[in-house]
Amino acid sequence: MPHVVTEKCIGELYAACIQVCPTEAIHAGKYKGQDFMVIDPETCIDCGVCLPECPIGAIVPGDDSPEWGKINAELAPQLKNAPKPKPRPTNDPPRNAKNKLVK
Ligand code: SF4
Numbered sequence: 001m002p003h004v005v006t007e008k009c010i011g012e013l014y015a016a017c018i019q020v021c022p023t024e025a026i027h028a029g030k031y032k033g034q035d036f037m038v039i040d041p042e043t044c045i046d047c048g049v050c051l052p053e054c055p056i057g058a059i060v061p062g063d064d065s066p067e068w069g070k071i072n073a074e075l076a077p078q079l080k081n082a083p084k085p086k087p088r089p090t091n092d093p094p095r096n097a098k099n100k101l102v103k
Contacts, residue, residue, distance in 0.1 A: 001046065001062035001069075002039055002040075002041040002044035002046055002069070003039050003044055003048065003050060003051060003062060004038075004039055004059070004061075004062045004065050004068045004069040004072045005017075005036070005037050005038055005039055005059055005072055006058050006059070006065050008056050008057065008058035008096070008098075008099050009035075009036055009037050009054075009056075010031060010032075010036050011034045011035055011095050011096055012056060012058065012088075012095055012096065013035040013036075013085055014087060014092070015028060015037065015084075015085045015086070015087040015088065016054060016055065016088075017037070017050035017054055018084055018087070019053070019087060020049050020050055021049065021050050022047060023044065023045055024043065025039050025042075025043040025044040025045075026038070026039050026040075027040060027076060027079035027080050028082055028083075029078070031075065035085075036075075037058075038072040038076050038079055039076070040072070040073075040076035040077075040080055041069070041073050041076065042076070046061075048061075052103065053090075055091070055092075055094075055101050055102065055103050056099040056101060056102060057102040
């Protein structure tokens with residue numbers, strides 16, 4: 001089961017995860033008009049390296065969020081050739097007040 005990006009990522013786009021993924025499975029784009037990232041289940045090898053990189057804990061194992069797994073899978077084909085975003089510093093405060101830095 002691939003890892004998935006969840007709703008915490010909406011509007012954040014730290015993109016630290018993109019730097020470490022060994023299979024380039026993580027892509028950036030928009031979800032309902034806001035910045036978002038997805039993990040492509042076709043290329044994710046479930047290594048878990050990306051999970052601790054997200055400063056707000058937006059990435060979870062797929063088993064923990066089937067709902068977002070479906071959204072990641074649906075968006076991945078259209079985002080897989082999108083340009084890579086410039087990462088934000090991981091100590092940059094979250095834009096969404098509901099999110100908290102976890103690392
Ligand atoms: S679990 Fe591994 S392969 Fe899958 S997106 Fe994260 S870093 Fe990439």
